[in-house]
Amino acid sequence: xxxxxxxxxxxxxxxxxxxxxxxxxxxxxxxxxxxxxxxxxxxxxxxxxxxxxxxxxxxxxxxxxxxxxxxxxxxxxxxxxxxxxxxxxxxxxxxxxxxxxxxxxx
Amino acid sequence: xxxxxxxxxxxxxxxxxxxxxxxxxxxxxxxxxxxxxxxxxxxxxxxxxxxxxxxxxxxxxxxxxxxxxxxxxxxxxxxxxxxxxxxxxxxxxxxxxxxxxxxxxxxxxxxxxxxxxxxxxxxxxxxxxxxxxxxxxxxxxxxxxxxxxxxxxxxxxxxxxxxxxxxxxxxxxxxxxxxxxxxxxxxxxxxxxxxxxxxxxxxxxxxxxxxxxxxxxxxxxxxxxxxxxxxxxxxxxxxxxxxxxxxxxxxxxxxxxxxxxxxxxxxxxxxxxxxxxxxxxxxx
Numbered sequence: 001x002x003x004x005x006x007x008x009x010x011x012x013x014x015x016x017x018x019x020x021x022x023x024x025x026x027x028x029x030x031x032x033x034x035x036x037x038x039x040x041x042x043x044x045x046x047x048x049x050x051x052x053x054x055x056x057x058x059x060x061x062x063x064x065x066x067x068x069x070x071x072x073x074x075x076x077x078x079x080x081x082x083x084x085x086x087x088x089x090x091x092x093x094x095x096x097x098x099x100x101x102x103x104x105x106x
Numbered sequence: 107x108x109x110x111x112x113x114x115x116x117x118x119x120x121x122x123x124x125x126x127x128x129x130x131x132x133x134x135x136x137x138x139x140x141x142x143x144x145x146x147x148x149x150x151x152x153x154x155x156x157x158x159x160x161x162x163x164x165x166x167x168x169x170x171x172x173x174x175x176x177x178x179x180x181x182x183x184x185x186x187x188x189x190x191x192x193x194x195x196x197x198x199x200x201x202x203x204x205x206x207x208x209x210x211x212x213x214x215x216x217x218x219x220x221x222x223x224x225x226x227x228x229x230x231x232x233x234x235x236x237x238x239x240x241x242x243x244x245x246x247x248x249x250x251x252x253x254x255x256x257x258x259x260x261x262x263x264x265x266x267x268x269x270x271x272x273x274x275x276x277x278x279x280x281x282x283x284x285x286x287x288x289x290x291x292x293x294x295x296x297x298x299x300x301x302x303x304x305x306x307x308x309x310x311x312x313x314x315x316x317x318x319x320x321x322x323x324x325x326x327x328x329x330x331x332x333x334x335x336x337x338x339x340x341x342x343x344x345x346x347x348x349x350x351x352x353x354x355x356x357x358x359x360x361x362x363x364x365x366x367x368x369x370x371x372x373x374x375x376x377x378x379x380x381x382x383x384x385x386x387x388x389x390x
Contacts, residue, residue: 007178
């Protein structure tokens with residue numbers, strides 16, 4: 001499992017705009033680089049990121065080889081109700097990593 | 107009167123008598139006069155070392171966005187290595203079956219301030235060792251484990267975790283037993299090298315704050331190593347940065363762990379004394 005850092009406010013007022021920050025450790029190998037003997041390093045990137053808020057998708061992104069290693073995404077949503085934010089990263093190898101964070105809406 | 111090329115900023119007690127011999131006058135009187143003239147011209151062309159009140163961390167030259175990235179632990183990619191280092195700290199390694207924590211306990215207290223005083227003198231080796239070398243000494247001698255490779259993820263993670271415990275503390279190198287090594291580093295810092303015939307000092311003492319291509323030249327204070335360089339897209343050590351600069355000067359870079367690299371690190375940390383440790387810093 002790659003190491004990921006998720007920053008979601010623990011508490012928010014109902015209707016407030018909250019910022020969510022997500023950082024994950026990943027080489028984002030483009031598939032265009034090669035070693036001294038010409039062998040290409042195979043492409044290995046995270047190509048999909050989805051954030052759901054109590055099951056509803058609030059943000060999603062497709063990622064491409066031009067995105068730097070250790071991608072950092074920051075986005076906003078409206079705090080509607082207490083619950084769980086689930087952030088998932090899917091790689092070229094088909095594996096998905098999910099991190100969750102709880103939020104209390106008052 | 108000093109004929110050294112180090113400028114006027116020298117403060118090392120007793121340093122004046124060191125490393126002066128190799129500047130000795132060779133050949134006859136004519137050669138001596140020519141040499142003296144050249145030395146004076148060189149001294150006049152070179153600005154003094156940066157005064158203590160003028161010293162600035164490279165942080166102050168960063169863009170607003172890069173500063174924000176460094177300041178927020180959850181946006182700073184260096185945190186990924188710090189957390190890896192925290193995990194490694196508690197992991198048993200080597201035939202001694204010991205972890206760092208088994209000897210040093212809680213790093214948040216035992217490692218506090220350590221990075222601010224490295225490179226430090228190693229009595230057994232009779233030379234300074236930097237933080238990475240110190241960690242590898244512990245690995246080979248205490249844990250009986252193979253040393254970690256330079257720039258390996260594990261070594262960078264452990265170094266970042268140890269150095270993170272000194273964040274905010276002023277850099278303070280005890281040079282009393284290392285004066286000759288500081289002087290060796292100073293001489294390397296001021297020596298012109300490579301096909302571009304440049305010294306470190308010409309950029310980082312004389313022209314800091316100006317632009318080299320599109321980038322601002324910093325004063326070159328190693329306050330935040332190992333740091334996350336956006337260009338590298340990874341964490342890297344001060345030695346990697348030094349090798350980068352040397353390649354830029356089209357000089358032959360010193361090997362990882364070479365005495366020249368450690369002397370340069372030592373001189374640069376001494377030169378940055380008083381500035382706060384920022385590990386893990388973010389730089390463009």
